[in-house]
Amino acid sequence: MSAPSAPAAQPAHADSARIRVRSLGKRYGALEVFRNIEFDVGAREIVAIVGPSGCGKTTLLRCIDGLLPHDTGDIWVGDARVEEPIAGVAMVFQHFGLFPWKTVFDNVAYGLRMAGAARTEIERKVPEFIKMVGLAGFEKAFPYQMSGGMQQRCGLARALAVEPSVLLMDEPFAAVDAQTREILQFELLRIWQERPTAMIFVTHSIEEAVLLGHRVIVLKGRPSSIHEIVEIDLPGPRTRATLQLPRFAELRERVWGTLMREAREAEFQLERA
Amino acid sequence: MTSSAINAPADAAPEPPPLSDRLRQTVLPRLVTGLILLLMWEIAVRLLAPPFVARPSSVVAIAPKVLTDPKFLAATGSTLLAVAEGLVISLILGTLTGLAIGRSRIAEKALLQHVNFFYAMPMIVILPLFSLWFGYSAATRIATIIFASIFAIVMNVADGARAVPGEYLEVARSFRAQRLRMLFEIVLPSSMPYLLAGVRLAGGRALIGAVVSEFFLSIGGLGYYILYNSRSYHHSEAFVGVLLLAAFGVGFEVLVGWCTRRFMPWYRRGAN
Ligand SMILES: Nc1ncnc2c1ncn2[C@@H]1O[C@H](COP(=O)(O)OP(=O)(O)OP(=O)(O)O)[C@@H](O)[C@H]1O
Numbered sequence: 370m371s372a373p374s375a376p377a378a379q380p381a382h383a384d385s386a387r388i389r390v391r392s393l394g395k396r397y398g399a400l401e402v403f404r405n406i407e408f409d410v411g412a413r414e415i416v417a418i419v420g421p422s423g424c425g426k427t428t429l430l431r432c433i434d435g436l437l438p439h440d441t442g443d444i445w446v447g448d449a450r451v452e453e454p455i456a457g458v459a460m461v462f463q464h465f466g467l468f469p470w471k472t473v474f475d476n477v478a479y480g481l482r483m484a485g486a487a488r489t490e491i492e493r494k495v496p497e498f499i500k501m502v503g504l505a506g507f508e509k510a511f512p513y514q515m516s517g518g519m520q521q522r523c524g525l526a527r528a529l530a531v532e533p534s535v536l537l538m539d540e541p542f543a544a545v546d547a548q549t550r551e552i553l554q555f556e557l558l559r560i561w562q563e564r565p566t567a568m569i570f571v572t573h574s575i576e577e578a579v580l581l582g583h584r585v586i587v588l589k590g591r592p593s594s595i596h597e598i599v600e601i602d603l604p605g606p607r608t609r610a611t612l613q614l615p616r617f618a619e620l621r622e623r624v625w626g627t628l629m630r631e632a633r634e635a636e637f638q639l640e641r642a
Numbered sequence: 643m644t645s646s647a648i649n650a651p652a653d654a655a656p657e658p659p660p661l662s663d664r665l666r667q668t669v670l671p672r673l674v675t676g677l678i679l680l681l682m683w684e685i686a687v688r689l690l691a692p693p694f695v696a697r698p699s700s701v702v703a704i705a706p707k708v709l710t711d712p713k714f715l716a717a718t719g720s721t722l723l724a725v726a727e728g729l730v731i732s733l734i735l736g737t738l739t740g741l742a743i744g745r746s747r748i749a750e751k752a753l754l755q756h757v758n759f760f761y762a763m764p765m766i767v768i769l770p771l772f773s774l775w776f777g778y779s780a781a782t783r784i785a786t787i788i789f790a791s792i793f794a795i796v797m798n799v800a801d802g803a804r805a806v807p808g809e810y811l812e813v814a815r816s817f818r819a820q821r822l823r824m825l826f827e828i829v830l831p832s833s834m835p836y837l838l839a840g841v842r843l844a845g846g847r848a849l850i851g852a853v854v855s856e857f858f859l860s861i862g863g864l865g866y867y868i869l870y871n872s873r874s875y876h877h878s879e880a881f882v883g884v885l886l887l888a889a890f891g892v893g894f895e896v897l898v899g900w901c902t903r904r905f906m907p908w909y910r911r912g913a914n
């Protein structure tokens with residue numbers, strides 16, 4: 370659905386933007402984390418964010434979720450200005466954030482309960498999403514009884530269950546092993562095909578960013594800002610075959626080059642200091 | 643997340659060693675020491691003490707009579723009921739206060755020093771004051787039980803509420819949980835292991851509080867039964883009461899441990 374001919378400065382998705390971030394800046398006391406961040410995310414678009422460790426990816430996501438106040442600029446989700454968590458936005462956490470005293474069912478139901486959903490609605494919807502993420506049969510299991518991959522499936526189901534229009538993912542697969550990670554990436558793509566949303570996907574993996582993202586935002590500098598937005602004009606739906614495309618390798622190298630130049634600069638800065 | 647937790651069944655526990663080994667290595671030595679101590683006690687009393695002093699054989703001989711004596715049963719019931727009432731009140735008020743101290747800086751500033759002070763204060767010094775306020779009555783006993791037990795719960799719950807992982811709170815906020823629901827549905831369950839550690843302490847202290855207040859107030863109950871019988875040279879009868887009290891202490895520990903396993907299967911040290 371992305372128009373490959375659209376120039377990067379005029380995102381093709383701007384008209385149907387679900388998330389709009391404008392001249393966003395954030396500091397922790399004396400530490401300025403990022404400044405002048407501007408981008409849009411379309412209603413059916415996945416934007417991946419990569420950047421060196423500590424550049425503020427988590428901070429950015431928490432600002433967009435309304436968990437953290439920002440200092441300058443604006444964040445819009447639809448017509449709502451984000452000042453605190455708003456309905457329709459759900460986050461998947463790096464360390465899953467499951468409640469250990471709740472079963473899979475109750476963890477997945479949590480968002481619905483907080484949104485005041487009726488009991489019948491919960492009983493109808495929760496099994497549906499548990500099934501969607503492949504956890505059918507584990508409704509009564511506790512998080513400690515499951516592998517990391519299964520725990521994150523549960524975290525994903527909890528976010529999906531509130532049927533958000535915006536999904537925020539903070540390195541959701543960073544804490545699981547490589548094989549599980551690959552499986553989950555394609556599961557996520559399948560689920561997104563079924564129910565497309567606006568999604569921001571933060572990751573350390575360039576491969577993952579290029580595979581999932583319709584655009585990849587590269588953050589750079591201290592304080593960081595957007596260094597480059599790479600349009601990923603790979604055909605959809607993306608599958609394992611996508612990984613074999615020459616274009617995939619090209620784009621991966623392009624993002625890699627951008628990031629590595631960044632990493633080298635950071636290294637030299639360290640040596641000078 | 644430890645890899646050992648993957649797919650572990652709910653009741654996975656390290657294989658216990660074979661029964662015969664356990665018998666030989668732990669039960670047997672314990673049994674032998676116990677028997678030797680009892681024997682020494684028996685001999686010492688027979689040789690050195692007047693006949694009314696309790697010795698193991700006399701306690702065993704009198705036990706069935708005491709344990710079926712309606713007066714003894716009524717006394718025990720009255721003490722246990724008071725302990726249970728006091729503990730329930732301590733549990734509710736202590737948990738609420740602990741949550742407040744753990745989650746609100748103002749409540750912490752206002753209350754924490756006082757809680758520490760009262761926790762350290764021996765309950766025996768507060769008893770005369772309580773008896774002035776509430777009279778020589780069961781009300782004073784309840785007050786003493788609450789005083790003895792509540793601060794252990796407050797301090798533990800406050801510790802637990804302070805130690806709630808930030809991630810849980812963030813998830814709750816992200817899903818737009820209201821503050822009160824966050825307190826009772828996230829902070830409280832997350833503090834549960836601390837709460838139970840507090841209850842375990844509180845149980846023992848409540849029992850002591852009940853017995854001490856019965857000694858002091860001379861009101862009916864197991865403590866008073868023990869006091870009365872030792873004063874009237876019925877040492878063996880008194881001793882049955884003492885043993886029963888010890889059994890209640892141990893029984894309560896077992897009960898709390900069982901509740902932990904039954905209602906908090908997710909709670910493992912080191913897991914999560
Ligand atoms: N609560 C906080 N108070 C002060 N500084 C913070 C806080 N949280 C993060 N920081 C700092 O802000 C910077 C950005 O942190 P952030 O976690 O957003 O980076 P990140 O890009 O997500 O890193 P990573 O890739 O390692 O997850 C870091 O230098 C970090 O030390």
Ligand SMILES: [Mg+2]
Pocket residue numbers: 426427428539
């Ligand atoms: Mg991060």
